[in-house]
Amino acid sequence: MTLSIRVAEAADAGALAEVYLACRREMPYAPLAHGDAAVHAWFANALLPAGGVWLAERNGGIAGFAACSEQDGALWLDQLYVGAGHRNAGIGRALLERVVLRQxxxxxxxxxxxxxxxxxxxxxxxxKLLSLGDGQDNEERCPDALYQWRPDMKERPCLKNC
Known part of the structure; x- marks a missing residue:
C-alpha cells in the first residue's frame, strides 16, 4: 500500500465531496441535511478555501480526508472520513496523526x-468524552458527543497496531 497525505487543493473539492457523501450515506441515524449539489458547493466554496483540509491518497486515489478549524481559540477536528474501500488500513490514524496528534x-x-x-x-x-448533546446544535438534529484530546494527557494515543 502506498499512502501519502497532503494539503487538499481546490481541484480536489469534487472528489472529497464524493467521499463525504458516500460516508454519510452509510449513516442511517444521521440523514444528510443538504443535497449533493449543496455539499459540492460547500466543499468548493467554503471548506477548501478556508484551509486546514488534508487528504490521504492510497495507491493513486483519494482514500479519505480530515478538516480542522479554529473556533474561539481552540482547534477543532471538523471532519474525518475514510472511504469504505480504504478502512482498517491505518488511513484514519495517519490523518489524525498529521492534523491533530502533532499539535x-x-x-x-x-x-x-x-x-x-x-x-x-x-x-x-x-x-476523552466531555459531554453528550441532544442534537439541537447540529444540522442533522441527531444526538452527539463532544470529545477532547490534549497533548498533556497521561494516556498517549495508540499510533501503531490499533
Missing amino acids: TRACRLHVFQANAGARRFYEAHGF
Whole structure:
C-alpha cells in the first residue's frame, strides 16, 4: 500500500465531496441535511478555501480526508472520513496523526452518539468524552458527543497496531 497525505487543493473539492457523501450515506441515524449539489458547493466554496483540509491518497486515489478549524481559540477536528474501500488500513490514524496528534494544544470534536465505530476510534487515540448533546446544535438534529484530546494527557494515543 502506498499512502501519502497532503494539503487538499481546490481541484480536489469534487472528489472529497464524493467521499463525504458516500460516508454519510452509510449513516442511517444521521440523514444528510443538504443535497449533493449543496455539499459540492460547500466543499468548493467554503471548506477548501478556508484551509486546514488534508487528504490521504492510497495507491493513486483519494482514500479519505480530515478538516480542522479554529473556533474561539481552540482547534477543532471538523471532519474525518475514510472511504469504505480504504478502512482498517491505518488511513484514519495517519490523518489524525498529521492534523491533530502533532499539535501542542488541545483539540475538540463532535461525533454522532450512534457512530460507535468513530467513538471507539477516537477513544483509542486518546480522546476523552466531555459531554453528550441532544442534537439541537447540529444540522442533522441527531444526538452527539463532544470529545477532547490534549497533548498533556497521561494516556498517549495508540499510533501503531490499533
